Amino acid sequence: MELEQNTVKYEVSEGTARIVMNRPEVKNALNLEMHEELRAAFTEASSDEDVRVIVLEGAGDAFSAGADLKSVAHEDTESIDYGHYLRETYNRLILLITEIQKPIVAHLNGTAVGAGLSIALACDFRVASYDAKLALSFMKIGLVPDAGASYFLPRLVGLGKAMELALGGTISAEEAYRINLITKIGAPDELIETLHAMPGQAYGMMKQNMKEGFEKNLAEVLEMEVSAQSQAGASVEHQQALNHFLGRT
Missing domain, CATH: 3.90.226.10 (2-enoyl-CoA Hydratase; Chain A, domain 1)
Known part of the structure; x- marks a missing residue:
């Protein structure tokens, strides 16, 4: 628009x-x-x-x-x-x-x-x-x-x-x-x-983690990565990319 x-x-x-x-x-x-x-x-x-x-x-x-x-x-x-x-x-x-x-x-x-x-x-x-x-x-x-x-x-x-x-x-x-x-x-x-080729959901969480990584300690950043990876791993984007990587599509 x-x-x-x-x-x-x-x-x-x-x-x-x-x-x-x-x-x-x-x-x-x-x-x-x-x-x-x-x-x-x-x-x-x-x-x-x-x-x-x-x-x-x-x-x-x-x-x-x-x-x-x-x-x-x-x-x-x-x-x-x-x-x-x-x-x-x-x-x-x-x-x-x-x-x-x-x-x-x-x-x-x-x-x-x-x-x-x-x-x-x-x-x-x-x-x-x-x-x-x-x-x-x-x-x-x-x-x-x-x-x-x-x-x-x-x-x-x-x-x-x-x-x-x-x-x-x-x-x-x-x-x-x-x-x-x-x-x-x-x-x-x-x-x-x-x-354009980046998975949108994963990119957004990566962006947030990188920026907040300046302000938080290592343990906090590790937990942020755990949370983000759980969400990314359950996404359709990940499943599609994984299937492509493994030659399933």
Whole structure:
């Protein structure tokens, strides 16, 4: 189906939901309307049984320039509570993205800076075009990295490199790949095809176990694996895959 939205395009084709941030005139900077429409699109993709993979990308030559500060600071800049704004916008979006059990690919088709990059960090995989430029630009305007960057970035690249990136320097796709910030360079098609072949239920539980493994001790993670494996072992997907492996089909 297609959602009738102004700032986000949403379409489903052959099991892939494409969510496109569509404000190319401002490099897909996020305003309040886009936040609402992104949440609607991700919610629809999560609940649609025909969707197996979700792809987030930007219209034009950018992924996202982050927060549309002009829309945030349209009144008295000295009285703005950015923390309250975060709770109502980015925090809700990031938590929704991380709760979705389906594979989510951020296709960095161009510039990804500030909170735009933060959103990509919350996705399962990041594929960047060869000319993509990535940066956390918060410190340059006297703000701290937000929208989950403080959580995801150190886990992806290590604490030292995360703190270096937080200083605001721009890096290329090649450098991002070298430090494990992105999954691959180029088009996301091959990765999407691979993800389509994954058993959906098992993938969702694997995703949850991997993320919670950072916070829990070994004994807790082992029990999570026991629970997940019991469910996966009883699934139709497992039986079909096992029969295929054993040559029964």
